[in-house]
Amino acid sequence: MAEDFVVTPWEVTGDIDYDVLMKRFGTAPIDDALMARISKYGEPHFMLRRGIFYTHRDLDILLNDYDKGNRFYIYTGRGPSGNTHLGHLMPWIFNKWVQDTFKVPMIFQLTDDEKFLFKDLTLHQTTDFAYENALDLVALGFDPDKTRLILDTKNIETLYPLALAVAKKTTFSTAKAVFGFGNDTNIGRIFFTAMESAPAFLPTQIEGKETKVLIPCGIDQDPHFRVTRDAAPGLGFPKPCMLYCKMAPGLSGGDKMSSSDENATIYTTDTPKQVKKKVGRAFTGGCVSVEEQREKGGNPEVCAVYKYNYFLFEHDDGKLKEMAEKCRRGEVLCGECKVALTQKINVFLENHQAKREEAKELVDKMAFNGFKW
DSSP states (O other): OTTOEEEOSSOEEEOOOHHHHHHHHTOEEOOHHHHHHHHTTSSOOHHHHTTSEEEEESHHHHHHHHHTTOOOEEEEEEOOSSOOBHHHHHHHHHHHHHHHHHTOOEEEEEOHHHHHHHSSOOHHHHHHHHHHHHHHHHHTTOOTTTEEEEETTTSHHHHHHHHHHHHHHOOHHHHHHHHOOOTTSOHHHHHHHHHHHHHHHHHHHHHTSOOOEEEEEEGGGHHHHHHHHHHHHHHTOOOOEEEEEOOOOOTTSOSSOOTTOGGGOOBTTOOHHHHHHHHHTOOOSOOSSHHHHHHHOOOGGGOHHHHHIIIIIOOOHHHHHHHHHHHHTTOSOHHHHHHHHHHHHHHHHHHHHHHHHHHTTTTTTTBGGGOOO
């Protein structure tokens, strides 16, 4: 059944029906009219064209404000519980397009406190992961003069007053209803959503005037920001505007790439040999034998290799369509597609890993208020 899935900031399970999820969360679709409007600012990103970023809250209101000459900020982030994989990069790549298109500042929050509270990790471990994740973000080429990295435990003096204000406006009954907390939930988890809310209000403090914020991120984060948006008016801040994407798929065929399945997840630090091995094991929509696939064709809609191209590696819509049609006609075999994807990923990672090394010279410059890692 369509309802048999779970999407929360900490758990994504089941076969996700994204239209049902949009209705469940109460967000609005990115329709043709909104796409036409976005096109006026520049060529829409392929993730918009393909409906990967597919739903929003108040994006039209933010654009109205921008058209009046009011600059907005981008805010997104990462919970550092492990090394960065390609699924994490997907929304970050889109965020870079937003920054490049609208020439706006960005705040990137690394929630080392969250992962300490929700995972079996020490603060030392989550801080180390935060640094490694930050290198991957910086390697994507964000403007170092307009991008600031926030690490919660290092920037607590700035964040805590804002988080306190949100916490005072948020009842425990709301937290239980939104997140499903119970009597066995540690009180740090209950408070954490206030910390994730704080950067949404920071631009107004920085600019000294009401400043809107756009948060492009995975739709699994919506519960946090519903709380943020509810608290905003009572605190004198504008509600953050949301732009949500679907989950990047895993190589095993699931709806979300998972760090817990290392054999089906490609990390930014993987070697060419590791990539080849993982892609070689990927779930595909092919038939049992070569003969059968030549005769009946494959099913790209369920194929992890095709999905990797759809979500990340083939930006040309015409080439993507041709890839799918050749698969359905049996003109291309799964092994050929795996070889081609392996090559694309390894070319990307070779370039990314070189930039990741260069990023070590920039992370200190981009640290909010000059904190030291």
